[in-house]
């Protein structure tokens with residue numbers, strides 16, 4: 001198959017950066033090259049920071065934190081409100097840049113910016129709701145309460161697949177919670193990071209008197225991420241990426257008793273039960289497995305289909321796979337854009353040959369030529385597997401959906417949970433016993449468990465994250481904000497005596 005791809009993305013990226021007010025010096029003449037997966041062409045060369053500069057940035061952020069923590073939270077919310085306004089104004093440009101740099105189709109590029117706007121709205125409301133509890137005390141004339149205080153410099157390490165939304169989840173909460181932010185974005189998507197930071201800088205300017213250095217961006221490689229992870233003035237690092245990365249970052253943070261929010265791999269499963277609405281399931285599976293070219297943490301990777309409906313669902317699914325449009329996300333109506341790079345393509349091909357070696361029947365998965373040697377488009381792959389084994393047990397960050405037949409509900413639940421990762425999961429059923437069981441303590445072991453909805457595309461209002469090798473962190477909605485603050489328990493004695501807790505007497 002041949003798809004013509006116009007080689008104009010670099011020029012368009014530059015025009016967007018100029019419109020968003022990014023200093024040209026930041027993305028020209030530097031030592032880190034940026035590329036677009038759409039054509040493989042270079043889109044910029046960015047100035048990187050040294051380890052010393054990164055440390056100095058953290059020190060500045062710490063100084064900013066000491067001022068910002070004393071600003072009343074609703075006033076801090078005003079900064080995030082302005083950020084949301086600036087994002088609304090920049091949505092088309094920033095969404096387009098996400099498409100250019102991460103290869104997302106337009107609605108997903110725009111959706112990513114919408115996710116940033118949504119979290120800003122959420123955080124603004126939160127800025128008036130950073131509640132603590134008042135707790136009954138066992139002593140007369142005493143009061144006990146808890147107070148939530150700002151924490152410090154929040155380090156953010158983000159991945160290419162959500163190059164700006166995940167940063168915004170963290171930054172919006174961190175800022176209303178009274179913290180400063182230092183961000184190390186993926187080396188694969190640095191231009192989007194420059195653009196997002198420029199949008200926040202605009203809000204900071206309008207806000208007026210925020211301390212200098214409140215939100216900073218560190219363009220650099222892994223060594224710069226390590227500075228953030230090891231720096232004693234960074235009490236929390238929120239890191240999104242592979243489980244391998246988390247295995248390094250987690251213990252390093254633990255060694256210095258810093259907090260971690262780890263959002264690592266997902267090997268997300270879906271179960272289609274006999275009573276499922278198959279039309280609905282089909283659409284949800286197609287988006288969950290092929291959307292974003294299989295490059296979401298929440299992408300559907302394992303599908304368990306009851307044997308009584310296998311022959312109704314799977315042929316329709318195969319048809320959808322065979323006919324889905326793959327191509328340049330900036331032109332026309334493709335639903336599946338490129339993989340991020342050659343490494344991703346190679347990993348996909350390796351997983352597919354392993355699947356074949358384990359008896360899998362592979363449909364799709366081949367490269368789609370575009371005329372650009374350095375762009376990696378693929379047909380999404382549907383792989384019918386005879387058993388839950390081999391590559392099925394690992395996350396491969398590419399559009400591969402392993403399809404398995406099941407007959408027993410308990411056995412399929414066990415298989416569903418028998419992988420390292422525990423991020424997202426879903427069940428398609430109209431039988432409330434199955435639905436409730438899936439959500440129960442002995443059901444899905446994931447941080448996200450859905451009924452009649454796919455595994456991906458979570459709203460920001462819920463806490464986002466997963467268990468086991470996904471890292472256990474929670475970001476975004478619900479009470480995820482608590483991780484960005486420190487809790488103090490305060491007991492106040494307004495009586496004239498000093499009763500000790502637990503009835504202890506100590507009379508001197």
Ligand code: UN1
Pocket residue numbers: 115161162166240295296297298455456457458459
């Ligand atoms: C990720 O893939 O890293 O639930 C984040 C979703 C998006 C976020 C995904 N809201 O698919």
